[in-house]
Amino acid sequence: METTQPLSLLGGLSAAQFMRRHWQKKPLLVRQAVPAMAAPITRSALFELAARDDVESRLIRHAAKGWTLRHGPLPRRALPATTQPGWTLLVQGVDTHDDNVHALLQQFRFVPDARLDDLMISYASDGGGVGAHFDSYDVFLLQASGRRRWSIGRQRDLTLQKNVPLKILEHFVPEQSFVLEAGDMLYLPPRYAHDGVAVGGDCMTCSIGLRAPAADALAADLLVRIAEAQADELGEPSGRAAPPRYRDPAQPAVETPAAMPAALQAFAREAVLAGLRDPDAIDRALGESMTEPKSNVWFENGEAGDVTRGVALDRRSRMLYDTRHLYINGESFRAAGRDATLMRRLADQRGLAARELVRASDDALALLEDWCEAGWLHAAA
Ligand code: SIN
Numbered sequence: 001m002e003t004t005q006p007l008s009l010l011g012g013l014s015a016a017q018f019m020r021r022h023w024q025k026k027p028l029l030v031r032q033a034v035p036a037m038a039a040p041i042t043r044s045a046l047f048e049l050a051a052r053d054d055v056e057s058r059l060i061r062h063a064a065k066g067w068t069l070r071h072g073p074l075p076r077r078a079l080p081a082t083t084q085p086g087w088t089l090l091v092q093g094v095d096t097h098d099d100n101v102h103a104l105l106q107q108f109r110f111v112p113d114a115r116l117d118d119l120m121i122s123y124a125s126d127g128g129g130v131g132a133h134f135d136s137y138d139v140f141l142l143q144a145s146g147r148r149r150w151s152i153g154r155q156r157d158l159t160l161q162k163n164v165p166l167k168i169l170e171h172f173v174p175e176q177s178f179v180l181e182a183g184d185m186l187y188l189p190p191r192y193a194h195d196g197v198a199v200g201g202d203c204m205t206c207s208i209g210l211r212a213p214a215a216d217a218l219a220a221d222l223l224v225r226i227a228e229a230q231a232d233e234l235g236e237p238s239g240r241a242a243p244p245r246y247r248d249p250a251q252p253a254v255e256t257p258a259a260m261p262a263a264l265q266a267f268a269r270e271a272v273l274a275g276l277r278d279p280d281a282i283d284r285a286l287g288e289s290m291t292e293p294k295s296n297v298w299f300e301n302g303e304a305g306d307v308t309r310g311v312a313l314d315r316r317s318r319m320l321y322d323t324r325h326l327y328i329n330g331e332s333f334r335a336a337g338r339d340a341t342l343m344r345r346l347a348d349q350r351g352l353a354a355r356e357l358v359r360a361s362d363d364a365l366a367l368l369e370d371w372c373e374a375g376w377l378h379a380a381a
């Protein structure tokens with residue numbers, strides 16, 4: 001993606017300038033980031049998504065008796081009348097369900113795909129919102145229709161209110177406040193406190209959500225993947241030899257039988273470290289982890305099409321690469337040479353034209369056919 005061109009999406013900053021000056025550092029308010037913005041999805045289509053059991057949705061209401069939260073699926077009758085004030089519906093991952101919304105998310109690919117999470121859309125009636133809070137991730141809040149007042153602040157006191165079903169700050173101190181109209185956008189770095197309240201009804205906001213793995217959860221996930229990959233390798237006839245087993249020919253007789261032998265501790269440490277010494281194994285586990293589809297995403301098996309006519313990744317597919325591998329939807333493939341260049345282009349462009357496929361090897365075409373049958377990509381009609 002071109003990174004030095006000024007973008008109206010970023011208020012005239014280039015992506016490179018935005019990343020240097022604002023990303024993870026300070027907020028940016030952009031008026032008319034998307035000129036002549038039209039909501040990428042209709043209210044009724046959003047309500048229909050909220051009713052599905054494969055879509056994550058939440059209904060949040062704020063009334064005199066406090067906040068209430070209800071998780072989806074939310075049939076239309078579960079939603080209050082649009083004229084009733086003080087409620088909001090949040091629908092997660094709309095980019096995986098709708099082409100227009102997916103296209104909107106593509107404008108944010110100056111951030112690595114590995115950091116982009118999803119596009120959530122909220123619909124709020126007059127006065128609706130989720131309360132003053134902070135998120136652990138960066139977020140771009142793009143007003144899709146209607147108006148919303150955002151109050152924001154560099155909150156030091158992150159104490160949350162007790163006995164409420166949502167994370168709401170106990171002592172929010174707003175420092176700035178602005179009303180966003182359709183097409184306006186606010187970028188907030190992680191942990192920046194914010195409170196968005198719909199001004200008038202029919203307020204739709206797109207949250208372009210980022211993700212950043214926490215060290216402990218990432219390590220736990222990668223360790224499981226590395227162990228599984230090693231077990232798979234052992235099971236293969238061509239796999240490596242059986243691993244060494246603990247031996248202790250020099251073990252003396254003991255008077256304290258419950259004491260752990262120090263040699264066994266040393267053996268265990270070495271066994272764990274040996275499994276991690278292969279940097280390739282960690283890279284592969286990371287690529288698989290970062291492209292793993294969310295639990296509510298599944299692919300319908302596709303038709304075997306003629307991939308030489310051109311291919312496009314399905315909007316649900318996650319694809320990344322590193323110097324030695326390709327990753328798609330939780331699987332890794334070794335790739336080198338011309339095929340690797342082609343497949344990297346597929347990942348960056350999310351598609352390949354027929355002319356780019358002319359020199360693809362039979363192996364590459366066979367892989368694309370497999371992915372086509374899995375529903376991960378589609379052949380041009
Ligand atoms: C909303 O759209 O109401 C909530 C988005 C957010 O605060 O992150």
Ligand code: CO
Nearest residue numbers: 133134135194
């Ligand atoms: Co937020």
